[in-house]
Amino acid sequence: MFTFKVDQSIELKLLEKRDSKEVFEVLEENRLHLREWLPWVDGMTSEEDYEPILKMWLEQFAGNNGFQAGILYEGKFVGMVGFHGIDWNNSKTSIGYWLSKEGEGKGIMTKSVKAIVNHAFTYWNLHRVEIGCGEKNDKSRAIPKRLGFQIEGIRRDAECLYGKHHNIVMYSMLKSEWKM
16 A cells, blocks of 8 residues: 655555544544534544545545545554645646644644645646635644745635635645745
8 A cells, every 4th residue: 555654753645444443533533623624524423434435535546636645643543635636737736634633733734745745746747736724724724834835815705614604715836936
């Protein structure tokens, strides 16, 4: 199975069916923490709910359309990072991520996002990478800021979370601007 070592403590890995229990357990432990910014949390009510999604993620990887990777910190699953697919015609992609409360404050997500942005620019030779974050989600917005992404603007009321619309701040990085 595909794994990628980010540093001594962090590894990215494609998830398989056997990982559904661990992924669900982390979601359960962090349900309230994650629910604030992720619209899909309430729909995940059992580890079996992950099985078709894990299959879909493996198909995404096999189809050369990006990947979704589990983040392991010191061998323990703490979150996800991945691509929302690749627009090969326009040579661009967008990235999404989430992290358990336990994983915060250790640089895990910044290092993980940096690793996959670098992959997008060096391995796939893409031209552009985008990240969209909830306008009031300061922790999520800190990631593209730390990595030098540029703010392009705000998509007003672009996402509905549990019956309430909120703004999404759009960030981008061009290959010519990327400094590993």
